[in-house]
Amino acid sequence: MACQLALKEWNVVCEAVARGQQIVLARKGGIAEPEGEFELPKNRFWLYPTHFHEAESKLNGLGKKLLQEHPEFVQVPTSPEVTMHLVCEVAEAIYLEDEAKLDASLFEQILNREALHMRYHYRAPGIHILVVRAYEVSQPTTLTPTEAMSGCKSWVELPEALETGDLHPVLAHADFEVRKNLLLSALRA
Template identity: 35%
Template sequence: MLTPALKEWDTQAQALTLGQTALLIRKGGIMETHDGFEVEHRSFLLYPTFLHQNPAELRPEFAPLLRDDPQPGAIVLPALAEVVGVWKVEEEAQARALADLQALTTDAISRRFAYRNRPWVHALLLRVRPLSAPLVLPETPQMLGCVSWVPLGEVAVDAGQPVLAEKTLEGLQSEIEARLGMTTQL
């Protein structure tokens, strides 16, 4: 079975792995298909990337997580993520209403919302389970580029307990649904 990985800014991958957030606002990379980012997988490894990571687009409380790439030429995958909820948000005000639940600034959310003149983003609520030991893989040419999903091939991982309790995730899901006025599209 091929294991997928989702590229995300290193700071956000750290915040998810540490349980500081469980929500991602996604638009997709410049090399995504015409329709943009789609939630293709319900379970995947977090693939921290330093490419295009912009400190100005992160909320100040996440700034302490900014760092240089600790292992250039290698990918250090810290955790397994499972999709708890997904929403395609097609109103900018609704997307901005989620700002305090994740790591991006409201302006960054607005830029992603309007990117490529496609007015929408995906909000993903994730159950994150740190790996017992980070999976370290050599970075190959097939992993490069501005894409969201990277097939890793067959890899074995040992994931621990979720960083957030199930009750906490249920509460976040209820809060997101209330702010968006819609239920998850899973």
């Protein structure tokens, strides 16, 4: 199955998703998006690693440990090429307006509390919480970004639909379901 849509995310976050350490993506909207608001155009997308706005100070202990073990995750590449190896499916999308429930998502991502709450309050209170099931592709795809793909935006349309090939779930179905259901119970309590 081919997919032409990609969501930009910090390189280190992509790695945490690939390792099964993160099943949540907390999003606001990029300044290049209509009215700066995040929208979910499709429930399936490539994860597009970027270094845009990436900062170690915005990571929790698990994220910082990941960077210490792999400093290459924060090194800005000398080549403009981007390699994508993850396809995500949105299992649940929630617009969270109750800040008191925001901390429940901290256990399923590598952002620290301060960064998450800062995103929540950016422009206006509220944040999109995407619970995603990630899949590794059998053949990673490398592409050279176009001008239309640059800048502060969440979504990029790839020059062409890319075949995802064989997909291998990062987490076993049962493990993902347990984590997803615990998180959703906390967010909806």
